[in-house]
Amino acid sequence: MIRVCADLDALSYAAAELFATAARRAVAARGRFAVALAGGETPRHTYEILAASPFREELPWQQIHIFWGDERCVPSDDPRSNALMARRALLDHVPVPAAQIHAISCGDDPQRSAVDYEQLLRTFFVSSEPRFDLVFLGLGDDGHTASLFPGSDALAEKKLWTAVTSKSGEEFSRVTLTLPCLNRALQVVFLVVGATKARVLHAVLAEGPETLPLPARLIKPTDGQLVWLVDGAAAGSPRPPGPCPF
Ligand code: 6PG
DSSP states (O other), X not given: XXXXXXXXXXXXXXXXXXXXXXXXXXXXXXXXXXEEEOOSSTTHHHHHHHTSTTHHHHXXXXXXXXXXXXXXXXXXXSTTOHHHHXXXXXXXXXXXXXXXXXXXXXXXXXXXHHHHHHHHHHHHHOSSSOOOSEXXXXXXXXXXXXXXXXXXXXXXXXXXXXXXXXXXXXXXXXXXXXHHHHTTOSEEEEEEOSGGGHHHHHHHHOOSOOSSOOGGGGOOOTTSEEEEEEEHHHHTSOOOSSSOOO
C-alpha cells in the first residue's frame, strides 16, 4: 500500500496514527506492543507527535516495548545516535518503563552487541521467530534501509536476526536487524520524504529485475503488511494540503 501525503506534517500524523492503531490492537490481543523504531531524520516528527496530546495521554505506554531497527555504534550521547534522537523526541516524554526500552549500545564492541541484541530478541519473542507488531523504516538515497546497505554481506543473512555493517565514509560500525527479522513483522511502514528521495523511491517501487538489488526492495513481509508513507515531493507528484489520504 502506498499513501502519498501532502508533506512531512501530514505523513507524520499518518505514521503516528498507524503506530497508535497497531499499539492498541497488539495490547488488546497480546497484552503488549513490540515496535522497532527507525533512525535518521524523517521519523523525528512522528515521534514528537506521539509524545504530545492526544497520543501521550491515550496510548498504553506501560505495555509498549521499544526496539530499534538499527543503531550507529557511537556513544549514547552522540547526536548521531538513533536512540538519542528517539529519547529526545519521544521516550523522555512518555511513560514507557525503562526496562522496556531496548536500545542497541554498540560503541565498544559491535559484534558482541549484535550477538547480545539477537539474544535479547530471541528471549523476548520466545517463539522461534521475531514478530514485531510494527517496524518503522527509512529509505536512504542509495536504497538502503535500516543499516542494510547495497552490496552488504548482511543482505545474504538467512538465519541471524542481527548483523554488524558499515557505511562507506563513516568511521563507526552499525548494528542492524536483518531481512529474516524485518520480514517477519506484522506491519512494516516506510517513511520517505523529500525530492532527494524521488529517484531512489521510484527505483525501489519499480517492478522487474535490477542489477544491484536495492536493500529496501528486499523488504517483503512474509506474513504482514507493507505500507509506504511518502510525501508528494518524494513521489514526484505534489499533493494538496490536508490529512494523508488512504
Ligand atoms: C540510519 C537509518 C537509515 C535511515 C535512512 C533515511 O540509522 O541511518 O536507520 O536507514 O532511515 O538513511 O534517513 P533520513 O530519514 O535521515 O533521510
